[in-house]
Amino acid sequence: MVLSFVLLDGLTSSIASAQGSGPSMPFASAPSSSCRPSAIRETASTNQRSYGPGTIVKMTASIRNTSHRACRVIVGGTSPSFSVTNSSGAKVWGTCNADVPPETCPLYLIDLNLKPGHTYSKTESWDQLSGTPSTPASAGVYKLTTNFNGVAGHASTSFKLTSASLATTLTVTQVDSGRQYTLHLGDHLVVRLTGPSIYTWTASQSSNQAILQRTTSSSGSTSITSFVAEANGDVKVTATDNPNCYPQCLPPSRLFELTVSVVG
Numbered sequence: 001m002v003l004s005f006v007l008l009d010g011l012t013s014s015i016a017s018a019q020g021s022g023p024s025m026p027f028a029s030a031p032s033s034s035c036r037p038s039a040i041r042e043t044a045s046t047n048q049r050s051y052g053p054g055t056i057v058k059m060t061a062s063i064r065n066t067s068h069r070a071c072r073v074i075v076g077g078t079s080p081s082f083s084v085t086n087s088s089g090a091k092v093w094g095t096c097n098a099d100v101p102p103e104t105c106p107l108y109l110i111d112l113n114l115k116p117g118h119t120y121s122k123t124e125s126w127d128q129l130s131g132t133p134s135t136p137a138s139a140g141v142y143k144l145t146t147n148f149n150g151v152a153g154h155a156s157t158s159f160k161l162t163s164a165s166l167a168t169t170l171t172v173t174q175v176d177s178g179r180q181y182t183l184h185l186g187d188h189l190v191v192r193l194t195g196p197s198i199y200t201w202t203a204s205q206s207s208n209q210a211i212l213q214r215t216t217s218s219s220g221s222t223s224i225t226s227f228v229a230e231a232n233g234d235v236k237v238t239a240t241d242n243p244n245c246y247p248q249c250l251p252p253s254r255l256f257e258l259t260v261s262v263v264g
């Protein structure tokens with residue numbers, strides 16, 4: 001028995017046929033011609049170029065129809081396969097149980113009708129753990145290889161894992177308000193704010209947790225908040241120092257603000 005899934009213009013239907021079990025259902029709106037190898041461009045990518053310890057590595061495999069007409073491609077349902085190898089070429093993680101990358105792991109088939117310029121993608125995540133029992137992968141340069149069963153060739157890209165020893169910690173106080181800082185992926189930021197006991201600092205906040213993630217926080221006349229740089233981008237870090245009698249009393253609040261750029 002052959003089991004396949006058809007994805008046509010957002011409509012997914014399963015089609016199963018077996019010899020002697022009645023007429024099979026045709027691919028009614030699928031194009032008659034299969035995609036030529038030259039019409040399909042396969043790519044592999046990661047959401048960052050460098051990752052600090054424990055940061056999730058998000059990987060994407062894609063195929064794109066680069067021709068000027070729709071065509072049909074059939075891929076394994078559990079493909080694309082993802083394989084991560086170290087600088088020595090040894091496999092440290094993968095999505096399929098095969099010994100030699102690029103692996104293919106088709107358990108069923110997907111029949112894709114790719115329109116001109118359209119892309120089919122799949123994303124996987126790696127927690128930087130390798131082996132059995134699982135242990136953290138060491139710092140270094142790694143290679144991601146992806147492969148679609150039914151598509152000729154494979155795609156690859158490189159990324160880096162950094163060690164904790166390479167990460168730095170930047171500590172700022174209220175006198176640094178208004179300044180701009182640059183952090184690298186995996187670096188830590190500690191915001192330590194102090195003031196008179198009649199005031200209370202709120203815990204500092206990041207305008208984008210995906211870029212600069214808050215890990216610990218406290219509020220009070222002394223507020224200490226820690227962040228870790230997780231992705232490339234620019235964020236604002238803010239906190240407010242309010243009088244304890246606010247809003248009944250008139251002493252003004254104070255605003256703390258930093259601009260932080262995270263780079264790979």
